[in-house]
Amino acid sequence: MSRKFSLSPLNQRRWSNFKANRRGYWSLWIFLVLFGLSLFAEFLANDRPILVSFKGSLYAPIFVDYPEEVFLGDEGFLPGTDYRIPEITEAFKTNGWALWPPVRYSYRTVNTEIPEPAPSRPSWVHDRQTLCANYENGADDVACTAGNWNWLGTDDQARDVLARVIYGFRISVLFGLVLTAASAVIGVTAGAIQGYFGGWVDLIFQRFIEIWTSVPVLYLLLIIAAVLPPGFWILLGILLLFSWVGFVGVVRAEFLRARNFEYVNAARALGVGNRTIMFRHLLPNAMVATLTFLPFILNGSITTLTSLDFLGFGLPPGSASLGELLKQGQNNLQAPWLGLAGFMTISVMLSLLIFIGEATRDAFDPRKTFK
Numbered sequence: 001m002s003r004k005f006s007l008s009p010l011n012q013r014r015w016s017n018f019k020a021n022r023r024g025y026w027s028l029w030i031f032l033v034l035f036g037l038s039l040f041a042e043f044l045a046n047d048r049p050i051l052v053s054f055k056g057s058l059y060a061p062i063f064v065d066y067p068e069e070v071f072l073g074d075e076g077f078l079p080g081t082d083y084r085i086p087e088i089t090e091a092f093k094t095n096g097w098a099l100w101p102p103v104r105y106s107y108r109t110v111n112t113e114i115p116e117p118a119p120s121r122p123s124w125v126h127d128r129q130t131l132c133a134n135y136e137n138g139a140d141d142v143a144c145t146a147g148n149w150n151w152l153g154t155d156d157q158a159r160d161v162l163a164r165v166i167y168g169f170r171i172s173v174l175f176g177l178v179l180t181a182a183s184a185v186i187g188v189t190a191g192a193i194q195g196y197f198g199g200w201v202d203l204i205f206q207r208f209i210e211i212w213t214s215v216p217v218l219y220l221l222l223i224i225a226a227v228l229p230p231g232f233w234i235l236l237g238i239l240l241l242f243s244w245v246g247f248v249g250v251v252r253a254e255f256l257r258a259r260n261f262e263y264v265n266a267a268r269a270l271g272v273g274n275r276t277i278m279f280r281h282l283l284p285n286a287m288v289a290t291l292t293f294l295p296f297i298l299n300g301s302i303t304t305l306t307s308l309d310f311l312g313f314g315l316p317p318g319s320a321s322l323g324e325l326l327k328q329g330q331n332n333l334q335a336p337w338l339g340l341a342g343f344m345t346i347s348v349m350l351s352l353l354i355f356i357g358e359a360t361r362d363a364f365d366p367r368k369t370f371k
Contacts, residue, residue, distance in 0.1 A: 014363040014364060015363070017362050017363045017365070018359050018360065018362065018363035020362070021358065021359035021362050021363075023355050023358075023359070024355045024356050024357075024358050024359020024360070024362070025359060027351075027352040027353075027355035027356050027359070028352075028356050028359070030352055031349075031352040031353065031356065034169070034349075034352075035169075035170075035173050037166075038166055038167075038169045038170035038173070039170060041166045041167050041170050042062055042101075042106075043062070043101055044101055044102055044103060044166055045101055045102070045103035045104075045105060045106060045107070045160070045162065045163035045166050045167070046062060046101045046103075046104070046105075046106050047083065047084055047104060047105055047106045047109040048061040048062050048083050048106075049061050049062070049083060049092075049098040049099055049100050049101075050062050050099045050100065050101060051098070051099040052092065052096065052097075052098045052099070053096040053097050053098075054070075054071060054091070054092065054095050054096040055095045055096060056096075061081070061083060065079075065080050065081075066080075066081050067079050067080065067081065068080075068081050068082075068088075071088055071091050071092075072087060072088070072091060083098075084104070084109075103151070103160065103162055103163055103166075104148045105148075105150075105159070105160035105162075105163045106163055106167075107159065107160075107163045107164045107166075107167040107168070107319075107320035108159065108318055108320075109159060109160060109163070110157060110158045110159060111150065111154055111158045111159070111160060112158065114150070114154055114158055118154050118155065118156050118157060118158040119153060119154050119155050119156045119158075119328070119332055119335040119337075119338060120150065120153055120154045120158070121153050121335075121337065122150060122151055122152055122153040122337055123149035123150045123151060123153075150162070152165065152337055152341045153335065153337040153338070153341075155325065155328050155338060156328055156331070156332055156335075156338075161325070161337065161338065161341050162341075163320075164320050164321075164325060165322070165325070165341055165342075165345050166320075167320030168320040168321055168322040168325065168345070169322070169345060169349065170320075171232075171315070171319070171320055171321070172302050172305060172306065172322055172349070173302070173349070175232065175235075175236065175301065175302070175305050176298045176299075176301035176302040176305070177298065178236060179236055179239055179240060179243060179301040180243075180294060180297050180298045180301055182236075182240050182244075183240060183243040183244040183246070183247060183297065183301075184244075184247055184290065184294065184297075186240070186244035186247075187244040187245065187246060187247025187248050187251065188247055188251050188283070188286070188287075188290060190205065190244065190247075190248050190251075191247060191248040191249070191250070191251025191252040191255065191286070192251055192252075192255055192278050192279070192282070192283060192286070193205070193278075194206070194248065194252045194255070195251065195252040195253065195254065195255025195256040195259060196255045196259050196274065196277075196278050196282065198256065198259070202252070202256075209245060209248060212242075212245065213242075213245055215242075217242050221238055221239070221308065221313070222311070222313055224238050225238060225308065225313035225314075226313060229316075230313070230314065230315060230316045230317075231315075231316060232315065235305070235308070235314060235315065239301070239304060239305075243297070243300075243301065246293070246297060247290060247293065247297075250286070250289040250290060250293065251286045251289070251290060254282070254285055254286035254289060255278075255282055255286060258282050258285055259282065263281065264277060264281065264282070267281060288364045289364075291360060291364060292357070292360055292361045292364050294357075294360070295353050295354070295356050295357030295360060296353075296354075296357050298353055299350050299353045299354060299357070302346075302349065302350065302353075303350065305323065306321075306322050306323040306326070306346060307323060308323065309321040309322070309323025309324050309327070310323035310324070310326050310327050311323075312327070322342050322345055322346055323342075325338060325339075325341060325342035326339060326342040326343065326346075329341075329342055329343075
């Protein structure tokens with residue numbers, strides 16, 4: 001027999017309190033939808049078709065890099081196909097069809113047919129004749145369709161801003177989630193050891209944390225990022241050196257408070273090991289305070305990544321970066337769509353996370369009641 005999943009009365013009360021905060025509840029769903037869509041960024045913004053039917057055969061260029069000879073025969077000689085060139089477009093028209101993403105640019109695609117020097121204005125401010133003037137086949141060419149419009153304009157390297165926003169949103173959230181999860185594991189473990197054992201263990205750990213937190217983090221991050229080659233995992237490791245400290249205090253305090261409770265002493269008397277007592281009996285109580293901090297730590301992680309990208313010490317050059325988009329907006333004041341796109345994306349993302357954090361805090365507040 002299958003057991004029907006149901007929440008405990010305590011978790012039912014917490015979920016009801018969370019839903020009672022309408023702003024946080026709807027922010028959660030909006031954020032999940034946006035993040036879920038960004039996970040499929042390759043299907044939303046790409047310079048490759050999702051699916052191609054060519055001479056009776058199906059191809060998936062979004063997953064496989066086909067050589068040019070597959071579609072151009074003896075005329076193709078490159079190991080990879082550029083699906084935006086007129087020869088490939090005409091071959092698809094003649095011998096089959098291609099299913100394109102809504103935005104026909106990836107975050108690194110350079111649009112060489114923009115109607116004005118980069119950074120160019122959003123396409124919707126131009127008329128169709130202007131947009132198609134640079135194409136050999138005129139307004140009927142597939143490259144003039146709305147899928148090829150730069151809805152938010154292009155940056156100073158003629159890359160589509162909307163595509164970079166989609167990919168940048170995904171990498172920012174993923175970076176924040178991984179950093180927050182890793183920081184929580186290290187910080188909760190360190191706080192649990194300090195609070196449970198106390199004495200010299202707690203004293204030595206506290207002195208170490210005081211020294212560690214007195215280090216000027218920003219300057220050290222800039223120095224390390226300047227020495228080591230930029231990369232997602234290298235940057236994650238650098239930030240992880242300092243971000244775990246934020247979880248130690250609340251977990252340590254909870255373990256110090258509960259380590260001499262009667263049920264803990266009874267467990268010790270029965271021969272239960274320290275590890276079992278720490279992580280099975282005491283940790284659930286400490287996780288209440290930890291969970292309320294998670295959305296705010298996630299916010300801080302995303303903000304730190306954006307700041308480092310803005311200063312040029314973040315992700316490798318050419319990566320889809322919201323901080324780099326803000327930097328371009330600063331350097332190109334005549335192109336306000338750059339700064340506005342980056343600012344609005346970051347503002348919406350961080351606002352949603354803050355609202356979710358507030359609702360989570362209300363959910364775990366024991367003073368809250370059903371509404």
